[in-house]
Amino acid sequence: MEQSRTPQQEKQQSNRFTYWLKTSITARMLMVGFLVIVLLIPLSYINSLIRERSYRQTDVVNEINDKWGSDVLIYGPVLKLPYKTYSEKTTYNQKSKTYFKETETQINYAYLFPEKLDVKTDVKSKSMYLGNFESAVFTSDFNINGEYKAPDLKSKDIKNEDVVWDKATLIFKTTNVKGIKTEMMVKLNDTPYNFDTNFSDNNNYKNRLDELETGFINQDILKDTFSFNMQVSYDGSEQIQMIPVGKTSTMSMTSNWADPGFIGAYSPDDETRSITEEGFKVNWKVLSINRAFSQLYLNKIPNLTQFGFGTKFVVLVDEYQKSERSAKYGFLVIGLTFLIFFLIQTMSKIHIHPFQYLMIGLALTMFYTLLVSISEHSNFLKAYLVAGVSVVTLITIYSKSILKSLKFSAFIGVSLSALYAFIYVIIQLENYALLVGSIGLFLILASVMFVSRKIDWHND
Structure with a gap:
């Protein structure tokens, strides 16, 4: 039978363990x-x-940007041209016990991109603070010029007599409608046309593109090559981008912001790029061969946001x-x-x-x-x-x-x-x-x- 330990032995055992912990x-x-x-x-x-x-x-930066104006992405202008398509419907008449055919006419739309698109923008940037947090905001003045050749839908097997020439309009898509400071207007061969907003519940929030559309264009303008000019100012923040819808697209940007970051699918020209402490000046040129989309689409305007390019106004605060x-x-x-x-x-x-x-x-x-x-x-x-x-x-x-x-x-x-x-x-x-x-x-x-x-x- 095992003997129980005495209190003195237990104390000695405890002292040995304490000593072991210490030494x-x-x-x-x-x-x-x-x-x-x-x-x-x-x-x-x-x-x-x-x-x-x-x-x-x-959250604070987003709050600043929401109040001043969000990022800017421009897409267009795009010529919207309605045309007729025909389908035959066979109907059985119970009284005469015969079949007869009737032709139904539907209106569809063709979307044509310009031959030339030149965008010049002057950006006046500044830092805006809310508490301890900073965001880059700007006021940008756009001058958008370009040229359309006379529309021709024969490549899509659409006859000229099926085109509804007097219902043609011009579409311009953009983010940050809230930040637009001037009336939206385009001149076609010096003839002015105002834009109105086309609201759609189906707009993809991720793309955030609002659609603006003119009234009907004088069909005489469409008979030959015509030019367009737009001037628009934005209050925006963080970045400016455009989508190169022109067969030849160019963009030049000048700003007083010293820390630009160039983003998107295309880089600016290295030979003409200038970045100093007083600001920067850059140029882009994108040819149709440089992008994987055509100049003509039927039924809907494609989502081309992946081809956007431009400048991000970087705030060098990464604490x-x-x-x-x-x-x-x-x-x-x-x-x-x-x-x-x-x-x-x-x-x-x-x-x-x-x-x-x-x-x-x-x-x-x-x-x-x-x-x-x-x-x-x-x-x-x-x-x-x-x-x-x-x-x-x-x-x-x-x-x-x-x-x-x-x-x-x-x-x-x-x-x-x-x-x-x-x-x-x-x-x-x-x-x-x-x-x-x-x-x-x-x-x-x-x-x-x-x-x-x-x-x-x-x-x-």
């Missing part, structure tokens, strides 16, 4: 690893905070993106910092309580909340410096009281400063971030291996 390298490693995992919880909340603030920025990238290295920062304290504790036989490790870890996580909050009121570099200096100073002073050594606390301060500087460099890099990060981590690993080579890991 065992394995126990310290397990404790440090557990605390690192625990600190992932506040790090996850910080990542959620960064995403929430980023979504808030997007939340940089903060999010920085927070992704939070696990690395906490792990390496704890590793430094662990090595100092192991080599110097200084006792560090788990609570003190926890305080150091929480101070490291506070870096990211400081970074996000300060960057909303300043630029990222200043926010990073303030947050980094604050946290490094706090941990250095705290480690002085723990380790009772100026040498060790100074080493920790220098190591943390180097680590934050290393991460800042990685955040700023794009193409070489992986290379620099890999080299840096290799050097850190080599340093740890060198420093820990003489530790007696078996003395547990």
Whole structure:
């Protein structure tokens, strides 16, 4: 029968376990690893905070743009030409017991694109703020010119006598109708025609294109080549694009915005492109051979938004993106910092309580909340410096009281400063971030291996 332990034996056993926790390298490693995992919880909340603030920025920018005017995409003008089609219907007459045929006439529409389309736009841009958030808004003046040849539908087996010439109209599609500042009018051979809005419940919200249509065009204009001219001004935001519906389409754009981004299916001409601190000037030219659609469509206007091109007015404010990238290295920062304290504790036989490790870890996580909050009121570099200096100073002073050594606390301060500087460099890099990060981590690993080579890991 097994003898029960006396209170004195249980106390000795408890003292041995406590002593093992204090002196065992394995126990310290397990404790440090557990605390690192625990600190992932506040790090996850910080990542959620960064995403929430980023979504808030997007909402505020959208609110600014909705009030001022949204992005601009122009599509047209497009000539809408009605024509007749015929179908025969056979009907049986019960009284006469005979069949007879009747011809039904339907009206369909052909949509013709211009031979030449030239768009010139002058864009006056500025930054608009709501709280701490910024959006790029602009006022753009468009001068749209072009040329149509006399319409001919014979290629689609449509006879001239079936075309309803006196019912032809001109269509212009555009986003941001709310932002139009001038009356919409087009001149055909110097004859003015006003546009009216064609509202449709079936408009695809994704494309956001509203349709404008003129009254009936004088059919005499359509008998020969004719020119058109439109002048329109928009209050808009973020970007300007056009769809190259002309057989030869050109666009020139000038602006006082210093940070353009060229978007869409076609790039501007490199030889004539000019970008300075005072603004930019660019030109595009798109030929019919450069795009995969024809000049004539029947029954409906095709969705050609994928062929749009133009300029995005970039706001160089990516603090939340940089903060999010920085927070992704939070696990690395906490792990390496704890590793430094662990090595100092192991080599110097200084006792560090788990609570003190926890305080150091929480101070490291506070870096990211400081970074996000300060960057909303300043630029990222200043926010990073303030947050980094604050946290490094706090941990250095705290480690002085723990380790009772100026040498060790100074080493920790220098190591943390180097680590934050290393991460800042990685955040700023794009193409070489992986290379620099890999080299840096290799050097850190080599340093740890060198420093820990003489530790007696078996003395547990």
